[in-house]
Amino acid sequence: MSLSGTERKRLGALARVMIPGGAGQPGAAALGLEGAPVDDVLRIDPTRAGPLRRFLALEGPIDTLAGIEALAQHEPDGFEAVSVVLANAYFMHPETRAAIGYPGQEARDASVGLGEADLALVDVVAGRGPVFRRV
Amino acid sequence: MNTESDVVIIGAGPSGAVAALELLRAGMSVTVLEQGDWVPADHFDGARPEWELTQLKRWHPNPNVRGRPEDYPIDTAASDVNPLMFAGVGGAALIYGAHWMRFMPSDFRVRTLDGVARDWPFAYEDLAPFYGYVEEAMGVSGLSGNPAYPDGAPCPLPALPMGKVGRKAAEGMNRLGWHWWPGSNAIPSRAYRGLQPCVLRGTCGTGCSDGAKATPDRTHWPEAQKLGVNLRTGARAAEIETDAKGRARAVVWIDRRGARHRARGSVVILCANGVGTPRLLLMSGLGNRSGLVGRRLMMHPYAGVMGTFEDDLESWVGPAGQILTSMQFYETDRSRGFLRGAKWNCMPAGGPQSFRAGYTGGTLTGGWGATLHDRVARKFGRSFEWGIIGEDLPDESNRVDLSDALVDGDGLPAPRITYAISDNTRKMLAFHTARAVEAMEAAGAIETEVTPLIRDCGWHLMGTAVMGDDPETSVVNAVGAVHDVPGLYVMDASTFPTSSGMNPTATIMAVAARSVLDLIERRAEVDAA
Numbered sequence: 170m171s172l173s174g175t176e177r178k179r180l181g182a183l184a185r186v187m188i189p190g191g192a193g194q195p196g197a198a199a200l201g202l203e204g205a206p207v208d209d210v211l212r213i214d215p216t217r218a219g220p221l222r223r224f225l226a227l228e229g230p231i232d233t234l235a236g237i238e239a240l241a242q243h244e245p246d247g248f249e250a251v252s253v254v255l256a257n258a259y260f261m262h263p264e265t266r267a268a269i270g271y272p273g274q275e276a277r278d279a280s281v282g283l284g285e286a287d288l289a290l291v292d293v294v295a296g297r298g299p300v301f302r303r304v
Numbered sequence: 305m306n307t308e309s310d311v312v313i314i315g316a317g318p319s320g321a322v323a324a325l326e327l328l329r330a331g332m333s334v335t336v337l338e339q340g341d342w343v344p345a346d347h348f349d350g351a352r353p354e355w356e357l358t359q360l361k362r363w364h365p366n367p368n369v370r371g372r373p374e375d376y377p378i379d380t381a382a383s384d385v386n387p388l389m390f391a392g393v394g395g396a397a398l399i400y401g402a403h404w405m406r407f408m409p410s411d412f413r414v415r416t417l418d419g420v421a422r423d424w425p426f427a428y429e430d431l432a433p434f435y436g437y438v439e440e441a442m443g444v445s446g447l448s449g450n451p452a453y454p455d456g457a458p459c460p461l462p463a464l465p466m467g468k469v470g471r472k473a474a475e476g477m478n479r480l481g482w483h484w485w486p487g488s489n490a491i492p493s494r495a496y497r498g499l500q501p502c503v504l505r506g507t508c509g510t511g512c513s514d515g516a517k518a519t520p521d522r523t524h525w526p527e528a529q530k531l532g533v534n535l536r537t538g539a540r541a542a543e544i545e546t547d548a549k550g551r552a553r554a555v556v557w558i559d560r561r562g563a564r565h566r567a568r569g570s571v572v573i574l575c576a577n578g579v580g581t582p583r584l585l586l587m588s589g590l591g592n593r594s595g596l597v598g599r600r601l602m603m604h605p606y607a608g609v610m611g612t613f614e615d616d617l618e619s620w621v622g623p624a625g626q627i628l629t630s631m632q633f634y635e636t637d638r639s640r641g642f643l644r645g646a647k648w649n650c651m652p653a654g655g656p657q658s659f660r661a662g663y664t665g666g667t668l669t670g671g672w673g674a675t676l677h678d679r680v681a682r683k684f685g686r687s688f689e690w691g692i693i694g695e696d697l698p699d700e701s702n703r704v705d706l707s708d709a710l711v712d713g714d715g716l717p718a719p720r721i722t723y724a725i726s727d728n729t730r731k732m733l734a735f736h737t738a739r740a741v742e743a744m745e746a747a748g749a750i751e752t753e754v755t756p757l758i759r760d761c762g763w764h765l766m767g768t769a770v771m772g773d774d775p776e777t778s779v780v781n782a783v784g785a786v787h788d789v790p791g792l793y794v795m796d797a798s799t800f801p802t803s804s805g806m807n808p809t810a811t812i813m814a815v816a817a818r819s820v821l822d823l824i825e826r827r828a829e830v831d832a833a
Contacts, residue, residue, distance in 0.1 A: 187672040192681035213354045234669045241668040248668055256660035257357040269684055276503035280494045282462045290474045299451045300483045302410045302635045
């Protein structure tokens, strides 16, 4: 599925209010979130498209969070779709991940096991003795 | 299509896998009916950027959310907790956290010790050899010598790393003098049999994309296939049939195209979980002389305390299983105002999606705007959770029965859950979350958030075909044989008299091993069709 131009414009307006940027993190506008990033999310989970479109079709001011809240209370399932789509488009974006220091769920070596510092902490527990209830 | 084998097993999850493999090793022919499919590791999204997106739908543990053809819907309108499960070869283990905990010795003696519920018909010491047996098969990683267990709960593989999160949590617990121990997980810390070594990706709960997490599709079914198991996927059991003498004789099952088949066997074993098993017994009208089929449902209400720290803890790093556990407040202390206790598990906070609005409570948009960026800056990578699993005492009014309105894709009645959280549980979780806040503060948390109950927490489905010696007050005997139906067995957690406060997979597999090995030993005595 593909959003219409009108829908995409409305979603972009929502995104700019919901994700304005700050604290060293990019805003939705700078990332063009309503374009390819949102398309990627809807390709992966097309079940969000229906409720998303219902929300985008609502009329009402969306230039503040208070305005969006009023619409969200009217159409909570639609707003949930907006939230899921925008949040995933945002946090899947490489620029966002770089900004927050998130490399993604990368692979690491688990075979290193417990280190000396860990075992020193464990020794304290072991030294306190058994804690199970005698039966 | 009709098939004939010595044994028919319903469900290819952990208990079904244990049962099938032992029967095959003993030279018996086995047909297994599994309503789900095989799920190859590369189907899971853990290594892909969208892993947090697909866990909201495709890999969600609630079948009502997933809505796949192989899932049956569940009527949860009258339940405080949603039951969670997964249909597939490997069962719900495919998306479990792999927390591997033996029940405690006291868990088998609740009536004797605390005057509530029931004792199990066997003791921890009786089950201990079977724990060891299944732990070898599952490649459990952990540190032996846990002072919470009389035998130290030995593990065949070394523990996974504690990481920055574990060290932070441990320091806090040591300041308080409270028990903790490195987590034991069914996740190998190094290559083990058919399992790859864990890579700490932290996505266990949405399926292991690295082939590391111990799940029956990797630990049991490959050998079962070599031994000739007839494993039917996309096979939904509809009814258990008996012969003229009332002995289990066959299972009627439905394929994805709606065609009905009959799998005949002289023994039928139910391994369909604490919801699916009573559903099938009720649909078949079997085994319910006691009136307890479906009753005493226990689901382990779950609470959590999240702590935020100034330090960067890389708290998206796995395992998403348990990094540490604590049994400090596991046992009954009547001065607390409730009976029994809870186990704690220290877990990483995961990826950044939890910061979106809708997870924060309050208004729908409260987590967005500048708040979103502020919360991410303060918390992302700097938070972890002490999760709390409270022992859920059995109550006959908590039950599974058959919906009179909702049906699955084949027109079979959906299970209906009636479940209310008890006053004992509410007091227990309130006490434990308060202590977990103290543990976070002792570790240096600058902020804590309490989640008093998580509705989507019903991973552990137990008690709905309770075991016991008396046919008037139990459904199966101590080795899972249904009292009233020769040749019919239950070998999943439906049989558990009490729930403990532990993740149950270790005990599910150990009890299944104990039961099926007894069946094999006594097969000549079974009054089978």
